[in-house]
Amino acid sequence: MTTSTSLVYLIALPLFSAGLLLLLGRIADKWGHIFATLVSASVFVIGVMEFFAMQGREGEARAATQKVFEWISVGTFQVDASLLLDQLSICFVLLISGVGTLIHIYSIAYMSHDRDRRRFFAYLNLFIAAMLLLVLGDSYLNLYVGWEGVGLASYLLIGFWNQKPAYATAAKKAFVANRVGDVGLSLAIMIAFTQFGTVTFAGVKEGASGASAGALTAIGAMLLLAAAGKSAQFPLQSWLGDAMAGPTPVSALIHAATMVTAGVYLITRSNFIFDASPTAQLMVVIVGAITLLFGALIGTAKDDIKKALAASTMSQIGYMILATGLGPVGYAFAIMHLITHGFFKAGMFLGAGSVMHGMNDEVNMRRYGAIRKVMPITAATFGLGYLAILGVPPFAGFYSKDKIIETAFYAGGVEGILLGGATLLGAGITAFYMTRVMVLTFAGTKRWDENAHPHESPFLMWAPMAVLAVGSVASGFLLNSGNALVNWLEPVVNESHEHHSEHFLPPLAISAMALVVVAIGVAFAILKYRTVPVVAPENVTGFTKAARKDLYQDSFNEAVFMRPGQKLTAGLVKTDYKVIDGLVRVVGWVIQISASSIRNIQSGYVRSYALIMVLGVLALVAAVWMVTL
Amino acid sequence: MSILTALQLLPLIGALVVGILPASNAKLVKQVALGFSLLVTLVSIVMAISFDRGNSALQFTEVRTWISAFNINYAVGVDGMALVLILMTTILVPIVFLAGWNESENGRWNVKVFYILLLILETMMIGVFAATDVFLFYVIFEAMLLPVYFLIGGYGSGERAAAAMKFLLYSLFGGLLMLASVIGLYIISTNQGGATFDIARLSELTIDSATQNWLFLGFFIAFAIKAPLWPFHTWLPTAAKSATAGTSTLLLGVLDKVGTYGMIRFCMSFFPDATKTFTPAIITLAVISILYGAFLAIGQKDINSLIAFTSISHFGFITLGIFALTSQSLTGAIFYMVNHGFSTAALFLTAGWMIKRRGSTQIADFGGLQRVAPVLAWSFFLAGMSALALPGLSSFVSEFLVLVGSYAKYPVAAILGTLGIILAALYVLLAVQRALHGETPAPSAGISDLNLREKIAIAPVIAVLVLLGFYPKPALEVINPTTKTVMINAGVSDPVAKVAK
Secondary structure (H helix, E strand, C coil): CEECCCHHHHHHHHHHHHHHHHHHHHHHHCCHHHHHHHHHHHHHHHHHHHHHHHHCCCHHHHCEEEEEEEEEEECCEEEEEEEEECHHHHHHHHHHHHHHHHHHHHHHHHCCCCCCHHHHHHHHHHHHHHHHHHHHECEHHHHHHHHHHHHHHHHHHHCCCCCCHHHHHHHHHHHHHHHHHHHHHHHHHHHHHHHHCCCEHHHHHHHHCCCCHHHHHHHHHHHHHHHHHHCCCCCCCCHHHHHHHCCHHHHHHHHHHCHHHHHHHHHHHCHHHHCCCHHHHHHHHHHHHHHHHHHHHHHCCCCEHHHHHHHHHHHHHHHHHHHHCCCHHHHHHHHHHHHHHHHHHHHHHHHHHHHHHHCCCCCEHHHCCCHHHHCHHHHHHHHHHHHHHHCCCCCHHHHHHHHHHHHHHCCCHHHHHHHHHHHHHHHHHHHHHHHHHHHHHHCCCCCCCCCCCCCCCCHHHHHHHHHHHHHHHHHHHHHHHHHHHHHHHHHHHCCCCCCHHHCCCCHHHHHHHHHHHHHHHHHHHHHHCCCCCCCCCCCCCHHHHHHHCHHHHHHHHHHHHHHHHHHHHHHHHHHHHHHHHHHHHHHHHHHHHHCHHHHHHHCCHHHHHHHHHHHHHHHHHHHHHHHHC | CCHHHHHHHHHHHHHHHHHHCCCCCHHHHHHHHHHHHHHHHHHHHHHHHHCCCCCCCCEEEEEEEEEHHHCEEEEEEECHHHHHHHHHHHHHHHHHHHHCCCCCCCCCCCHHHHHHHHHHHHHHHHHHHHECEHHHHHHHHHHCHHHHHHHHHHHCCCCHHHHHHHHHHHHHHHHHHHHHHHHHHHHHHHHCCCCCCEHHHHCCCCCCHHHHHHHHHHHHHHHHHHCCCCCCCCHHHHHHHHCCHHHHHHHHHHHHHHHHHHHHHHHHHHCHHHHHHHHHHHHHHHHHHHHHHHHHHHCCCEHHHHHHHHHHHHHHHHHHHHHHCCHHHHHHHHHHHHHHHHHHHHHHHHHHHHHHHHCCCEHHHCCCHHHHCHHHHHHHHHHHHHHCCCCCCHHHHHHHHHHHHHHHHCHHHHHHHHHHHHHHHHHHHHHHHHHHCCCCCHHHHCCCCCCHHHHHHHHHHHHHHHHHHHCCHHHHHHHHHHHHHHHHHHCCCCCCCCCCC
16 A cells, blocks of 8 residues: 555545635636636546556555544544545546546536526535545545535535426435435444444455355445445436436536446445355345346436436446446446446436537427537537447447446356346347437437527537547447456456356357347337427327336335325324323323412412522422431 | 633623613623623633543532532532533523524513523533532522523513423423432432532442432433433423524523433433443433434424424434443434534524524425525525534534444444434425525515624534534544543443454
8 A cells, every 4th residue: 555645635625616616605706617627627637647656556556545634533433534546446536537527617618607607616526526535435434425425416416406396306305315325324334333343445345254144245235225325226216317407517427427326336345245245246236137127118218318318327327236246257347337338428418418508408309309410519429429328339338338248147047147138138228218319319300499599519518528429439448458447456356367268158149149139229219210299199008108207116105105204294293292292281281270279379470480499499408408317 | 719610600790790781781781791601612612722631530620518518519520521511502602692692682571681591591501511519410400490491481482481381390390300319319328328419429329229220210301301302302392482593502402411411420320220221211212212303303394393303303312322332322422412502503593593584483484595595595504414414514423423333232223213314314305495495485585694793603603513524533532531431330341343353
């Protein structure tokens, strides 16, 4: 381990900037967005410098730590505010600050007409600080602070236009769903402390080998719950669609590229727990598999472009979560897909924002069509992201998603076939819904609202989209060439060098199958959406109806948790007044009746009660005096 | 004279000075009262700086014979726990003065009486934590009821007389039970050859377990009413609904802490066996309070009773931490008392400003405040974040310590308590959404943002919540020795981690 003195600036700079912009208020309106963008860019520069510094160090010395101060010290519970920059966290530092800076730049133009643009940028910086703390903390408790910090930033940004009641509700829903996950994280930390006497990653890793299977499974299950809340995985996924209420750059940064992938980070970071608990791993792959299909199916029926992309995010993170459940081979591929997804999904979200920007904030794809003619750059960058998510070679998703499908098949036995089948099926559905988005938005004939006059977005908006498009094209190839990412992450995730040759399906065959499935999905969508009605048809299959309603997760939550909860609350409020306080009132009433004979005490009660008090004290003195006699 | 005695005398002198000021000059009365309270803050900070942090013994002690026939002394001294609670008190009082600069003007009596009552109350609040003689503690414990009674009944709103009476009767009932136990202790000490009210010497008595149980209950019920645990809680929302924001702050922030403080100081050190006997039952009550308080808070329509119910939930956490009795849970519980003081202050004071501006206590009558009064809205929001124990704020540190410490010994209770964090998110965010978000309705449109005085009042509260959240060391360092002493006296040690490092 190398000792660093500069890691803290990665967090301190954006945190300070956020605080400053919020405290200064309107004074900073003129330059707040520039300042915040510069801060974000300088964080990226520091990150890049750290990355190159790491390359210069070998082996054990590659990771760096910094103890900032002693945070909590009570008995054996010792938690320092300490940071850890290792091969895993640097990937995130670069992704967060890099994509973060692009989105800052984009937002300068996108939010230019908003009266609260400064506040928006303050929140963005707050998010960057919290997210970096999340990935740089060296213990579960430090991570927790970042974990809730990004939750807060997400809440503030989803509800950025909270004067609209629906948006305020969406923000609250996201926070509460995340809190359900936080219960998991809290409990995981409590179990870990009880088991190992420490909550640092290093300490838990050291202890994990000696822990009972039950304890490890419990910790793993709780971490999975936390990951499900943050990463919108089944059954806590329902907040993500509503979270699209936030400004689109936020959807790109927080609800696509970075924050929602924190669950993948958490599980990868805790690889020593999951590797030691096959039961926990099984739970992880099940959640991942369900969510990747769940999200993909929802995506097929959404007309709101942002909600379609959100469903896609849910599904793609399902792929990543599934990969993390596949043991040492899976982690690196999960992270690879996380990075490539960060590029292509953020790019597509910014593209969606660009379209909305030109279409009076219209999000209904049925009112789009033929946008490619008026917004060629947006169409091109979006298109590259589309090819990437489909997994068309040589675009980014081809490398990362194919690896996950492969690894799923290689899990072996029935599990391998089921998981491999699910990932393959997911790829086909992805191809369908993404083609649908492409066709509805960019191809076909125009179905615009008469007031819409779409135009290409300004340079500050399309430049970040172009950079992300380059990432959508090249990142997969770069990360995969010479197994770069796999080797890089090996010290963190203990990559085992398995030989794939013994498997019944060679990688090439799997790639071919995936491509065929994707082609079918694409073809099906093109055929189906040759004509697009402006109003969503009502006479659709039960399946489409279900998908439009997010497969009824909200209805389920409302029926099982919300309404009984409301009833319980109302019942308790009534009981509290009628029974508990009622009892008290009865007692008071009895006292009053029995005291009516000496009612004269009540008059001028101020003096009387003072007197009673004095008498009470005198009574005490008298009692004591009699006892000592 | 110990600095502790000086600290108690100062507000009393302030009350006397205010007493001779002309009642017609309300402004001067307020300024003098504020001046004295700031002086008290200053002296208490000096005391905190000169406090020997590593030392677990009582410091700044002073003993003077009061009633020699019964060995009753004016005996004071502080350990870490008392110190942080006194410091919290002396910081909150001037903030309350400043925040509620005009809340004394609609009272039954004049402004002078208001400030005299508050200054006398401050003396008592310091004294109750400083007392090391049970008799002295009891007298202050009871006497404190009076100024609060008059503050609610004389300066509150709504059904203030009834609320004040309910508060008084409830508390007197608890006090009577405690009185019986105090006398019982005195008898036992007499029988064992050294009649005393000294806390340290009473802790050394040998008491058979049946007697312990009865005496324990006398103290415990008094304290469970004070820091209301379910089902002794119904006086609190009534009182909070009627009291002024400042009174509520001191009532829930400081006075209620006497209950949880007493559980540690008296119940645990006098009756170790009874403590063990009753722990399962008390932990059950604590968990019920956490969840019950939270559910009730979700269901409230009145903003003050919402805050009161959140406090009942939080007192559940504190009680859980105390009786789980591990280093983390107990230190967490003591730290929680301090944080809850500031957190509740932030809630009541900001809510008070909202109510004053809008002329309604109903949450539904607000809405869209963020648009018209952003600083006020932010203050309320941050207070809410503190109530739901957001990491980065001090209440997170204490709540997490309570839970992680409790989990080692009472996993089921800790798990149920942890579920409370979801409910906390609901009760805070529902209120935030209703009051701050959405379109601004016409009656709220004219609401003004905080003025300079109000900003100065709320800033230190928020600063404390943030600073202690990131850097709780100064507080934890002072509290840890107390925790150690309590655990040694109780003969308890921390559970050992299952997998040795």
